[in-house]
Amino acid sequence: MANSASGNAAAGRMSAAARSLLDSLSPAQRAQAWAPFDVEDRREFMYVPGPRPGLGLWEMNADQQGHAMRLLATGLSERGLATAQAIMGLEEILAGIERAAGKGAWQRRDPGYYWFRVLGEPGGMDPWTWKVGGHHLAVHMTVVGDRIAGAPQFFGANPARVPDGHPKAGTRTLPEEEDLARALVADLTPGQWEVAVRPAPVPQDIITRDDPVADVGGIPSGLMYNDMGAGPRDTLARLIRCYLGRVVPDAADAAWAEIEAAGLDRVAFTWAGHTDPGNGHYYAVLGPTFLLEYDNTQNDANHVHTVWRDLRNDWGEDLLAMHYAAHRHRE
Known part of the structure; x- marks a missing residue:
């Protein structure tokens, strides 16, 4: 397990970021973003398009989105965060590909369709969790005292290599x-x-x-x-x-x-x-x-x-x- 000093620092950063996000929300938004630790969906994740329990980025203002992304950054490495952001950005590229092909699925593609959720009380004596989910991204962090568990983690990419004809042609994710x-x-x-x-x-x-x-x-x-x-x-x-x-x-x-x-x-x-x-x-x-x-x-x-x-x-x-x-x- 992580040593106490580094674990305390990382857990502390997560707690502070989670509290800042929750404090930035309206009561109605907070009711979506927060739930008790033992809520039924704590041990659930999806990687297909569609809504998740929690508050979507698309439902937040710019300041709240900043708090949400700072929370994500406390759980991922520099490379992991860059990859997660690239996965989110692929939604716009995929939408364009599907639109050009005459497919209706592009309407489900949006970099804002990622949901944030905090379970339990950040920084308290009891365990708590935060999770981020959307198409091709599922991040889960469980904090118990100064220790952190970071699985399961799902990362996906479509297109994995951006096709010719796009300004980012040849760019690879994962x-x-x-x-x-x-x-x-x-x-x-x-x-x-x-x-x-x-x-x-x-x-x-x-x-x-x-x-x-x-x-x-x-x-x-x-x-x-x-x-x-x-x-x-x-x-x-x-x-x-x-x-x-x-x-x-x-x-x-x-x-x-x-x-x-x-x-x-x-x-x-x-x-x-x-x-x-x-x-x-x-x-x-x-x-x-x-x-x-x-x-x-x-x-x-x-x-x-x-x-x-x-x-x-x-x-x-x-x-x-x-x-x-x-x-x-x-x-």
């Missing part, structure tokens, strides 16, 4: 998640390739979808870390850190420490689909404490879904268990 996995596969020996790579079938989405509890039973078996050479092992570690590194170091470092403690030798990588760019593909990285999934099959393999699930501490469940156990002991 490039490292694809490039590192491709580099790992390219560095495998023929025998390792046979274990790790399955040409078909290719899942048409992440297998765990948006289930509150990630069921890893359907994740294909793959090549174990210890059965790789030094190069692929290094790339796999970098790939894992890429996903964890979307969130602030306090949460990312704690998750990485648990992955190492559980044993990198127990981590497996699997790829499904062709390895040539432009073809639909999927991969998963599964260990005792975590799951990463990546899928790029829709819209001519230019539509990416990625998720990080913490199999012990999604929704802060591990931190909450320790908190409640300590509370019972004090009683």
Whole structure:
């Protein structure tokens, strides 16, 4: 877990930002943005377009939007925040693509269609949570004292590479998640390739979808870390850190420490689909404490879904268990 000093600082920044956002809202807005910690939707997320519980950016004035984005920045790393903002910005690009194609779906695309929600009392003695959700973005942070849990996290991109004809043509969102996995596969020996790579079938989405509890039973078996050479092992570690590194170091470092403690030798990588760019593909990285999934099959393999699930501490469940156990002991 994060050390006390850094944890206190990060948790304090989140508490201050959450309180500032709530204080900037009207009573009616606050009723949308805040709910008790044990509200039913605490352990829910979606990544398709559509409304979420909470207050949408589009319902806020400029000052309130600034408070909302500062809250998001307290939970994400510099790279993670830039990626989240890029994902939001893709909604305008996607709307233009759909409008030009004569599709009506563009009406659901808006960078303001992202909802912010605070559950519980920020900075209090009891656990609290904040979450941000909308199309292709689901950020969840649970704060228990000075400790932070940052999963699950969903980041997606459509288009993953902006097509020709647009001023931002060629711009890629989530490039490292694809490039590192491709580099790992390219560095495998023929025998390792046979274990790790399955040409078909290719899942048409992440297998765990948006289930509150990630069921890893359907994740294909793959090549174990210890059965790789030094190069692929290094790339796999970098790939894992890429996903964890979307969130602030306090949460990312704690998750990485648990992955190492559980044993990198127990981590497996699997790829499904062709390895040539432009073809639909999927991969998963599964260990005792975590799951990463990546899928790029829709819209001519230019539509990416990625998720990080913490199999012990999604929704802060591990931190909450320790908190409640300590509370019972004090009683």
